[in-house]
Amino acid sequence: MDDVIVLDQLTKTYGRRRGLAGLTLRVHAGEVLGFLGPNGAGKSTTIRLLLDLIRPTSGTLRVLGLDPRADAVALHRRVGYLAGDFIVDGRQTVASCLRFLAALRGGIPARRITALTERLDLDTTARITGLSKGNRQKLGIVQAFMHRPELLILDEPTSGLDPLVQQTFLDLVTEARADGRTVFMSSHIMAEVEAVADRVAIIRDGALAALDTVAGLRHQAVRDIELTFTTPVTAADFAGLPGVTDLRVTATTLRCRLTGSPDALLRAATRHTVTSLTATEPALEDLFHAYYTGADSAA
Numbered sequence: 001m002d003d004v005i006v007l008d009q010l011t012k013t014y015g016r017r018r019g020l021a022g023l024t025l026r027v028h029a030g031e032v033l034g035f036l037g038p039n040g041a042g043k044s045t046t047i048r049l050l051l052d053l054i055r056p057t058s059g060t061l062r063v064l065g066l067d068p069r070a071d072a073v074a075l076h077r078r079v080g081y082l083a084g085d086f087i088v089d090g091r092q093t094v095a096s097c098l099r100f101l102a103a104l105r106g107g108i109p110a111r112r113i114t115a116l117t118e119r120l121d122l123d124t125t126a127r128i129t130g131l132s133k134g135n136r137q138k139l140g141i142v143q144a145f146m147h148r149p150e151l152l153i154l155d156e157p158t159s160g161l162d163p164l165v166q167q168t169f170l171d172l173v174t175e176a177r178a179d180g181r182t183v184f185m186s187s188h189i190m191a192e193v194e195a196v197a198d199r200v201a202i203i204r205d206g207a208l209a210a211l212d213t214v215a216g217l218r219h220q221a222v223r224d225i226e227l228t229f230t231t232p233v234t235a236a237d238f239a240g241l242p243g244v245t246d247l248r249v250t251a252t253t254l255r256c257r258l259t260g261s262p263d264a265l266l267r268a269a270t271r272h273t274v275t276s277l278t279a280t281e282p283a284l285e286d287l288f289h290a291y292y293t294g295a296d297s298a299a
């Protein structure tokens with residue numbers, strides 16, 4: 001199937017402020033793409049452009065094969081959208097709000113809505129004005145998922161949710177993907193993206209800083225390695241190996257940092273008798289920090 005979201009050199013400026021600076025990105029049909037970046041990176045700007053809530057300064061975009069500018073109505077019918085600042089009329093109850101939104105979308109079986117509100121433990125008799133931030137967010141999630149859209153576009157969907165509800169939300173995402181639907185979700189939190197995303201895009205300063213699978217990102221990350229041998233080794237035995245830096249050898253122990261494949265290091269090691277090997281799993285948070293700040297270790 002064709003890519004569901006295609007962004008080409010998408011740029012948005014707000015007067016003299018930069019919102020997005022030439023973002024090129026494709027989201028494949030049926031995948032969950034986590035969209036990460038620090039505050040002000042341009043995540044919400046991208047999402048608003050996808051839905052034609054704002055218009056690009058330059059560049060092109062297509063969503064579900066449509067031009068959001070020309071086909072906004074057709075597009076909104078096929079998309080489930082949760083805004084970062086989800087706002088609805090506060091005087092109504094949760095139930096009447098959901099009934100209204102369901103009618104706008106051509107009718108949705110009541111049991112499907114109930115199934116979602118029950119799973120998220122959302123009281124449908126409550127008035128929206130009185131809802132906590134977390135309960136409002138639950139309402140936002142229900143309305144985004146309830147019509148089983150082909151594409152879910154979710155801006156910081158877990159903000160304000162407690163850990164239990166976060167997990168329910170992640171289950172909903174996993175089920176949507178199992179149904180063949182596509183999910184594009186922005187986040188600040190690596191751990192939740194890691195749990196559900198097929199790929200992760202990281203944006204910084206309005207442009208793509210990294211795009212890879214979670215496993216791929218982990219593979220690029222730096223590991224701390226410690227090897228011990230039955231007999232003393234020398235640093236010269238391990239000089240010039242690809243990906244190996246900070247090499248320190250003391251008698252029978254070798255310590256180093258490793259980026260990428262461990263193959264060359266292991267081949268060199270097995271010329272001796274190895275008694276133990278430890279490799280500290282890269283902390284993805286550290287890797288992301290490097291991407292966020294543009295540090296060299298992530299290059």
Ligand SMILES: Nc1ncnc2c1ncn2[C@@H]1O[C@H](COP(=O)(O)OP(=O)(O)OP(=O)(O)O)[C@@H](O)[C@H]1O
Nearest residue numbers: 014017018019037038039040041042043044045046
């Ligand atoms: N309406 C606006 N007017 C002027 N500048 C804006 C406007 N909306 C966004 N910006 C600027 O565009 C840049 C990108 O903002 P955006 O909200 O897209 O970032 P974000 O990645 O969603 O950040 P956050 O995680 O804080 O929500 C920021 O520098 C922001 O100040």
